[in-house]
Structure formats: C-alpha cells, structure tokens
Amino acid sequence: MMIECRSLKPIQRIKTVLSIALAALALLNLYLAVTGTLLNVEKLTVWSRQPAQIFSLADETTVEIEVTIEFAEALPAKTSPEDCYAHQPGNTCLLLPANPYAWLSVFDEVELLQNPAQPAQLDILSLSGLWLPVCGHFLFVLLLGATWRWLAYRSGWGEDRTWFNGAWVATHSAPQRIGFSDTDAKPVTESGGSRKGVTFWCVLFVLIALPTVPAAIAQMATDPLLATLILAGGLGILLLALFTAVGTFSRVIQQDRTGLVDSSFFGIKRVAWSSVAAVDLVNLNREAQQRYDRSHSLKESRPQTLNVYKVTDKQGREILSLSETMAPPRAFHALLARLRGRAERESREMDDLPLRDVSQDDFEAEWIRMTGSSSEPRKSLFHPSHRGTLFGLILMLAPFVLITALLCYKSLWFICVAERAQGRVVEVKRDGLPSLVVEYRPAAGGALQIESDGTEAYGDFKVGDTITVYYDAADPEDARLDLFLELWLGAILMGSLTALVLLTAVLIGRSLTAPMLRL
Known part of the structure; x- marks a missing residue:
C-alpha cells in the first residue's frame, strides 16, 4: 500500500481564512491611508490658518496653545484651561486634543488649521502629525501584501x-x-x-x-x-x-x-x-x-x-x-x-x-x-539566492537613510537657497540649558523671533550679539540660525543612527550568507 x-x-x-483576513486588513488600511491623504490635502488647501504658539505640553492628552482673544471669542465652542498666563498682550489660551504623532515643543510658533465648514474643528499644522499615520497605513499595506504573497506562493x-x-x-x-x-x-x-x-x-x-x-x-x-x-x-x-x-x-x-x-x-x-x-x-x-x-572569559560557557x-x-x-x-x-x-x-x-x-x-x-x-x-564559497548578498534577505535589509535601512537625506537636504537648502537676515540676540534663557532668542527682520514684513535649542555651547552668548538667520522667503517664520548645532545636529544624530543600523544590517547579511562546512 x-x-x-x-x-x-x-x-x-x-x-484560506488567513488569506481573506490579510486581504481585508490590507483593504482597510488602504482605505484609511487614502481617506487620510485626501483629508490632509483638504486641510492644507482649504482650511484657514491662524498663527498660534505652543503654551504647554504638560498633559499627554491635550495641548495648550496661545491665540488671539478675537480668534478665541469667534469660536462657537472652545475649551480653555483654568489658568492662562499669555506671553503676549491680547492673547488667550485654548486646549486642543493632543496628536501623538505631532512633534511639538513648548513655545513653538505654529499654525492652527480651522475647518471653514465646522469652525469649532481645529488642528495644529504639523507634517509629522498629518502624514505619519498615513505613511504607517501604507507601510502596513505593503507588509500585509508581502505576507499574503508568502502565504499564497512560498509557504507551501x-x-x-x-x-x-x-x-x-x-x-x-x-x-x-x-x-x-x-x-x-x-x-x-x-x-x-x-x-x-x-x-x-x-x-x-x-x-x-x-x-x-x-x-x-x-x-x-x-x-x-x-x-x-x-x-x-x-x-x-x-x-x-x-x-x-x-x-x-x-x-x-x-x-x-x-x-x-x-x-x-x-x-x-x-x-x-x-x-x-x-x-x-x-x-x-x-x-x-x-x-x-x-576569545572567551571564565564567566561564559x-x-x-x-x-x-x-x-x-x-x-x-x-x-x-x-x-x-x-x-x-x-x-x-x-x-x-x-x-x-x-x-x-x-x-x-x-x-x-x-x-x-x-x-x-x-x-x-x-x-x-x-x-x-x-x-562552500561565500555568495554575495546580491546573489539571487539571497534576494529575500537583501530586500528585508533594504526595508530595514530605507527609513533611516531617507530621514537622514531629508535632514541634510533641509540644512543645505537653508545655507544655499534661503534668504539671509542679520539677527540680534534679545534674550538668553537660562532656566535649563542656555537657549537663545534671536530677533530678525525679513525683507518683507515686521520683526520675528526664533528660539534655539538648549545647549551649554550657547552659554557664552549675551544679549546684543549678532547672528545670521536663514529664512524661507515664502514663509519667513521658517528659519534657522547660522550655528553649526542648529543646522546639522539633527542630521548628525540621525546619520549616526543610520550608520549603526547599516553596520547591524551588514553583520546580519554576513551571518545569513556565511558558507557552511561540508563533510
């Protein structure tokens, strides 16, 4: 027999059930990604904008912002904190739901988006807050698609x-x-x-x-x-x-x-x-x-x-x-x-x-x-037999490389393309690490201020010192100080992390492509 x-x-x-579940999850995430993209485009093109300032991030669920009293009074419904000590005269405070994906800092100058159809609907303009969820849904769709393909054609x-x-x-x-x-x-x-x-x-x-x-x-x-x-x-x-x-x-x-x-x-x-x-x-x-x-030690077996x-x-x-x-x-x-x-x-x-x-x-x-x-001779990571390993390592490394390239491009853009103005230090904050408040005047418009990050390297600056300020002519509030740390610190940190991930990817690749001894 x-x-x-x-x-x-x-x-x-x-x-069959897993394939249907993966397809349903992929369609759901694709729907969320598309609807999120359309909503973000509407926010950026249709919704009105109002200047504001981050007042407090003490509560994880809410963000306290500072806006003009006229704007706050015109809202049909608003939530205000119990105590508000506005930095500028004629301003008041509002409480908005916190967006976990928005990268915000206290005293950041931001723009407040308002839905013209529903004036009570407000959102803080933040690229990370708008697009990180959308990118997450798209990446999840790709992951689900790869899993479905493996299950259908490669798993057996x-x-x-x-x-x-x-x-x-x-x-x-x-x-x-x-x-x-x-x-x-x-x-x-x-x-x-x-x-x-x-x-x-x-x-x-x-x-x-x-x-x-x-x-x-x-x-x-x-x-x-x-x-x-x-x-x-x-x-x-x-x-x-x-x-x-x-x-x-x-x-x-x-x-x-x-x-x-x-x-x-x-x-x-x-x-x-x-x-x-x-x-x-x-x-x-x-x-x-x-x-x-x-190389071994007595503590190891x-x-x-x-x-x-x-x-x-x-x-x-x-x-x-x-x-x-x-x-x-x-x-x-x-x-x-x-x-x-x-x-x-x-x-x-x-x-x-x-x-x-x-x-x-x-x-x-x-x-x-x-x-x-x-x-056996070691096969290159680019060998067809290692195509899956190479694709996985590229997926692991790609986000770090893209973010590093974006940060470097942004710094180079400010240095080579942006407009320049002579700024003056109007305040040196020392409540924590020293940070500089610099006032500058764009070619068109009134005086603006920009605050640096806190670092001990700025401890020697004093009020009245001059610093070159790079700013975007289309949006003068988008500016950078002509200081090495302000221009390159983010790119250096992200580049170091990318190098560490690259080294890890190389070690993983060598381990997975190592030849095996034969009898």
Whole structure:
C-alpha cells in the first residue's frame, strides 16, 4: 500500500481564512491611508490658518496653545484651561486634543488649521502629525501584501509537493510518483528531547508575548501607532511559537522504494532517492564556538554543539533539514543510509542489526577532523539566492537613510537657497540649558523671533550679539540660525543612527550568507 499522509484540508481552510483576513486588513488600511491623504490635502488647501504658539505640553492628552482673544471669542465652542498666563498682550489660551504623532515643543510658533465648514474643528499644522499615520497605513499595506504573497506562493501550506529539477512542484503534475509504492520502513519523527526543547521555548515565547496585550491596550488612547506595533509584535511571537510547536509535533518522515515523504500539519514534501546528492552534518553553532575559542572569559560557557543533517541535490540546493537525533534511531539510520546512496539491501540489514548510538564526543571528533576540509564559497548578498534577505535589509535601512537625506537636504537648502537676515540676540534663557532668542527682520514684513535649542555651547552668548538667520522667503517664520548645532545636529544624530543600523544590517547579511562546512 502507499504511504498514508495526513489530510491537508484543515490547513487549507486555515490558509484560506488567513488569506481573506490579510486581504481585508490590507483593504482597510488602504482605505484609511487614502481617506487620510485626501483629508490632509483638504486641510492644507482649504482650511484657514491662524498663527498660534505652543503654551504647554504638560498633559499627554491635550495641548495648550496661545491665540488671539478675537480668534478665541469667534469660536462657537472652545475649551480653555483654568489658568492662562499669555506671553503676549491680547492673547488667550485654548486646549486642543493632543496628536501623538505631532512633534511639538513648548513655545513653538505654529499654525492652527480651522475647518471653514465646522469652525469649532481645529488642528495644529504639523507634517509629522498629518502624514505619519498615513505613511504607517501604507507601510502596513505593503507588509500585509508581502505576507499574503508568502502565504499564497512560498509557504507551501496545504500543498502536496514533489522535488523535481531543483524546485518544488505539485505532486499531481510531477512525473515522479513518490510514496505510492509498498512501505518498507518505519516512520521517523522528532525525538522526545527535541519536543521538550520546543515546548520550553514556546512556553517562554508565550510568556513574553502575553504582556504585550495589556501594554497595547494602555497605549491605544495616547499612541495608536505604537499600540499597533506592540500588538503586532506580540501576535507575531505567538504565531511563531504556535507554528514551531505544531510543525515539530506533527512532523512524520516515511520512506519506500521510490523516495521519502516528509509530512506535517502544514504540508507534504516528496523527494526521490535519485534527487539527493549529499547529506551533510552541519553544526549550527560552529561559528559561535570558534568565536568562544578565540576569545572567551571564565564567566561564559562554551556554546553547545547543535548538529543537523542538510539534504542537498546535485546543484547544492537544500531540500530538507533533519535533526541530529530522530526516533526511532534504527529507522533514522536506515533513512540516512538511503539518503547517502547505499544499496537497498544494506538499508534493510541496518534495520535488523543493532546500531551503536552516536555520542556527542563522536560528533565533536568528527568536527575536529573537518577543520581542514573545504567549504562552500561565500555568495554575495546580491546573489539571487539571497534576494529575500537583501530586500528585508533594504526595508530595514530605507527609513533611516531617507530621514537622514531629508535632514541634510533641509540644512543645505537653508545655507544655499534661503534668504539671509542679520539677527540680534534679545534674550538668553537660562532656566535649563542656555537657549537663545534671536530677533530678525525679513525683507518683507515686521520683526520675528526664533528660539534655539538648549545647549551649554550657547552659554557664552549675551544679549546684543549678532547672528545670521536663514529664512524661507515664502514663509519667513521658517528659519534657522547660522550655528553649526542648529543646522546639522539633527542630521548628525540621525546619520549616526543610520550608520549603526547599516553596520547591524551588514553583520546580519554576513551571518545569513556565511558558507557552511561540508563533510
């Protein structure tokens, strides 16, 4: 009779439900992104603008702003703080709901947007407050699309596949019929030790992920984007633990005269004996052990040897990965014998003869003999086989590079394109780190003021000192002081962070593309 494989209908239903859920979430986020974009365009083009100043950010849920009394009195409905000490005569204070995505600072000169159709509807003009949620929805759509594509075309969930000509193809269309002849060997499963290890790590991951739910709920009111990220991270950890546990406990490997069948709850893989070219014992912790041997301290323990068998075809492509010890041992060694190309008679004899248990010391000695053996050449990160890794690293690095480039462009624009005016220090605030209040007069318009960030480097300035001020001719309030920190501090900090992320990406790329030693 043919090898009996588990039914794939349950996972096919789960796959369908997940695909529909991912598509629905993607459409919802796309709708939110489009509607948010249209609303922002309307705010920037239709809504009227009123100058204002940030008065206080003490409350996380509200922002206290300073506006003219005439504007406040004209509002049909307004919320005012109990106490208001306006900095300018003729001004008063208003309370507005805080936008968690708006980057605001006390005493910032801002513009207040007012809906002409509903005058009571106000919003502070902030590029981050307007566009960060929209960008977040668009990025979430891309992430959901990539997940859906992987689930539909790359995961193999709910599919019965056969390895043919270097790729997995549907079994019903493959010319080779693997697993449909008489079964002549016992099934092989994960050992009890592997299952206990998986159980331990899954329980640990679940304990790590569970606290993310109340944390996300607590952040939902003040910062929905952060709450979504926390919840998505926790859910991802839970799904990873569930996927690993189910895959490990349901995996069964069976063999017959035609080849082997590796089945689990998620799918079925069939491999002909003729497709296998090599079976290599690979220590996954080899590099970590070498680093320990080169430089280790007494406080650290040497990483344990973690051996797996990598089954590859004639082109060196990995077909399957097998644990070092699987149960029952005799059936597993018979399977290894066939994979290494021994005769069927020898394989049958191995099922009847007692086998010596392979100890850890034997594997260590085998690896010592492998020290001088050749290894595969390292493939470039741009190699087609590493395309997914390269795409993931680019996605990780792209936001940091774009923000750094934007900050550098903005500083260069002020230096090379913006108008210049001679400013005068009218106040040196010393309630914290020294900050400068500089008054300048654009070519068209009255006197304006700009306040620097606080830093000890400005402690030597005094009232009356002159500083060049760069300003935008179209918006004179958009200005920068001709001071190195004011122009380049943000770009330097972001550039340093980008360099750190780039270094991390390079190390991750080298780790993922490292060659493996072969027997």
